[in-house]
Amino acid sequence: MSCSAPAYITTPIYYVNDRPHIGHAYTTTLCDVWARAMRFDGRDVFFLTGTDEHGAKVEKSAKERGITPQALADENSAEFRKVLTTFGLTNNDFIRTTEPRHEEQVKLFVQRLIASGDIYLGEFEGWYDEGQEEYVTDTRAKELEFKSPISGKPLVRAKEHNYYFKLSGYQAKLEAFFAANPGFVRPAGRFNEVLGRMRDGLQDVPVTRTNFSWGIGMPGASEHVIYVWIDALFNYATALGLGDTRGALATERAKYWPPQYHVIGKEILWFHAVIWPALLMALELPTPKCVYAHSFWISNGQKMSKSLGNFIDLATIESYIAKYGLDAWRWYMITQGPLGATDADFSPKHFHEIYTANLVNTFANCASRTSAMIEKYFGGVMPDVDTAEVAISATEGAPTWSAFTHAACAKTLQQYADFELAEAADTALSIVRAVDASINETQPFKLAKDPAKMAEVARILAACAEGVRVAAVLLTPIMPAKCAEVLAAYGSSLDLQDARTNARWGGLKGGTRIAKCAPFMRVEAPTVVASA
């Protein structure tokens, strides 16, 4: 059902100590497709991404390069922003944790949590590596046999004051919340992991550190720096101005809260699924509707790692885009990505097979054969025939074209809304398959040899052309440029805020000029390189 309700979707903010790679591109592309699809269905969408710029690692990397942490952050944040442009991603804002608007609001949030008693000053004691100036967890200390992995010197017991968030106080509330919202964490397998860990009981978590300074100072105790993850989580709220409800930002954007989807990678699930809702409960703010934790891409069957040097980095991604096109890249991300609980393998061979099978042989070929026949038999002009009540097949019980595509449209949009993006792609493509099946069944190219049967040919091809058009409409959120190309060839335009009207049967009027089109061309298969 179409509605204009505001909707909010976020990516994690990306850590500026990393270089952009397929993981970042994937998460952002998922959000982009959803955002485009929901806008297309008339919703008022706010799509947020950004960079996380504080923390000891950034401080350390900057020091090694002899520049300030801010300079390093500026440089790498710009790199992430460049990706958005390269990929044509449609985020509504890009937040940086070093921006004043963010820092100010985080302090306000933390002050509220201190006032409510949810953040308190406590003492932390643990195993400390004096050479590395860092604490190691108890389990890690045991693994290291209580010796520094670098210097070999014994770890020491050390204490320091830290501010803590009273997570333990939210055990019951979170359990009730999870029970009432079985779709809060997706996919379901991930939710089970969270519930399993909940059974071990929640402990309070430190929210500040004192062993580095690159971060937001604790209000009233600036020797304490707000720990990066709490700083980072708040970006979702500060981007909408929720820290200062009377501010200009909030006036304009508060309507988007709470988020419909926080799309994240599985490695940061705990923060988003447990700590984040608890923080929001403490602040008496509504909790997100869903945290979607996708899995990882692996590369040619192997985990991506620095030591293997097999990261699918920006340069690699750009080489695919150069060869296959941006929309083909998006298609592969969306239909083959690790949205489920298991990792997905990225390989040149697989990419090529998917491209050829789905885009060249199915979508493009159908658009091509249909437009070619209209060119050949009707001089490139859409026949003026009402095909709404024509059945898609002579098979008993086959639906009419208008009913079939109406159902496919509703299903596709529902799947987009539910973040079943690969399923949405398949449903939309099923219209193309139906057109192909119809051509094979009726064989208009044979009927056309008999002048007496041209009315029948007209009826068949008018339905095919309209089917191609509707499929292109529904695939637009995934492949905006290529679908626009097909629609243009089919003499159609698009209202990007009204998918349902655009997808309605009969949009392609008789007399419309239809040009031959071939949106995805066959490309040479990648050469297989034997791996060592």
Place this chain on the structure above:
RNA sequence: GCCGAUGUAGCUCAGCUGGUUUAGAGCGCUGGAUUCAUAACCCGGAGGUCGGUGGUUCGAGUCCACCCAUCGGCACCA
């Protein structure tokens, strides 16, 4: 170590609460047919003891036990 999964054709996976088949789909491979189309679309074929062993049952990929293998999570890692 603890907790949780998964293991079905070359690959990715469907197979809900046990008995519709001689276990399915897509892709890949292969034979054929065809030309409207980008050697595409269409039809056919190969083929898997449903991880292993032992049970429960008239009957088990489908339930139970054990074993093997793989994977994920295990709090300050964005």
